[in-house]
Amino acid sequence: MKKILVTGGCGYIGSHTIVDLVQHGYEVISIDNNSRSSSRILEGVERIVGKSIKNYKVDLCNYDDTYAVIQENADLAGIIHFAAYKSVGESVEQPLLYFENNLLSLINLLKCVDEFKIPHFVFSSSCTVYGNPDIIPVTEETPPKPAESPYGYTKQMGEQIVSETIKHSVSTAILLRYFNPVGAHPSGLIGELPVGKPQNLVPAITQTAIGKIQQLTVFGTDYPTRDGSCVRDFIHVCDLAHAHTLALDYLISLKNFSPCEVYNLGTGNGVTVLEAIHAFERVSGQKLNYQLGPRRAGDVVAIYANNDKARDFLGWEANFSLDEMMKTAWQWEQNIRSDEDFYATQKGELN
Known part of the structure; x- marks a missing residue:
């Protein structure tokens, strides 16, 4: 079994990726300092996969602690790097926090990749690198425009840091540009668990529907x-x-045609915020209490993906419909409302 390190393994996308990796034959370890996540999420992961997952409670901005983890696991076949702050609105208000956390953690990790010659590196990027594109859907060749937020700039700079590092490395890398992740594992055991007020649309929808958010x-x-x-x-x-x-x-099979490649990960379907709300109402049977407000700083007007490259080279496709996204998100929200400890986590009372 090839060993993979997932940074941010207690987070939303990281935890679901651990499940998928284990179910496809990989051994997985995690790094997560739980500053924006709950260690209890790994309990749900472990129930799904039927085995324990080791998490190192380490801040990647601390180079010595990061180095110690990689040194202890020098037989890693690869690293998937999720750990980062991700709130667009917060990044607008606190840009230095985002530049320091998201970029320093990446640099420290890449130093270790170079030192221990970790063969493969996958970077969690974002469609925010495209800014407000002139033409949609965007392809991987769409020229990036100025980012609309400091968060977006950290992803633009992060991609550049990875690609320049890999040019002078024995490692290979893939940059995955996500669009808007939503939903939860169909088991209802893991899902998105924002600490404090959610900044993303779907958890804001589900928390409103269940009464945690008034409007x-x-x-x-x-x-x-x-x-x-x-x-x-x-x-x-x-x-x-x-x-x-x-x-x-793909990287382990040596199918890559260059040391560092980039792929869009989206369905290719543009959905408006109001259409997403109506889809939730349809699936849940809940009438949502919402109001129409002014624009928010940092928001891109419209973006969706051309995902041909991921389909053709990685063999990937999106299988879940919008209704299924909303259904699983609602199931997860109902499950955590019945769990007092998870409820406390969302209020910032637990790590």
Whole structure:
């Protein structure tokens, strides 16, 4: 079994990716300092896969601690790097926090990749690297425009740091540009668990539906879209997770045509914020209490993916429908509302 390190393994996408990796024959360890996640998520992972997952509670911004973990696991076949702060709105308010955390952690990790000659590296990037594109859907060749937020800039710079490092390395890398991950594992055992007020649409929807949030605000109704709200490409987190397994398979099989490659991960379907709300109402049978508000700083008007490259080279495809995304997200929300410890985690009371 090839050993893979997942950074941010207690997080939303990281935890689902651990499940997919284990189910496809990989041994997995995790690094997560739980500053923005709950270690209890790994309990759900372990129930799904039927085995324990070791997590190192380490801050990747601390080079010595990061080095010690990699040294202890020098037989790693690859690293998938998720650990980063990800709130667009918070990054606008606290840009230095995002530049320091997201970039320093990446640099420390790449130093270890170079030192221990870790063969393969997969970087969690984002469609925010495209900024406000002139033409959609975007392909991997779409020229990046200025990012709309410091978070987006950390992904643009992160991609550049990885690609420049790999040019002078024995390692290979893949940059995966996510669109909008939503939903939860069909078991209902793991899902998105924001600490504090959610910054992403779907957990804000489900928390409003269940009564944790009094009212949802739709930010912007005067965009040049079919109903005035932003357009996004929502992708189920399990589809997204599987892409990371395929990316590792691809690199390990030496199928890559260059040392560092980039792939879009989206369904290719643009959905407006209001359409997403109506899909949730349809699936859940809940009438959502929402209001129409002004635009929010950092939001891109409209973006969705051309995913031909991921399909042709990685053999990846998105299988979950929008209704299934909403259904699994709602199931997860109902499950955690019945668990007092998870509820406390969302209030920031637990690690």
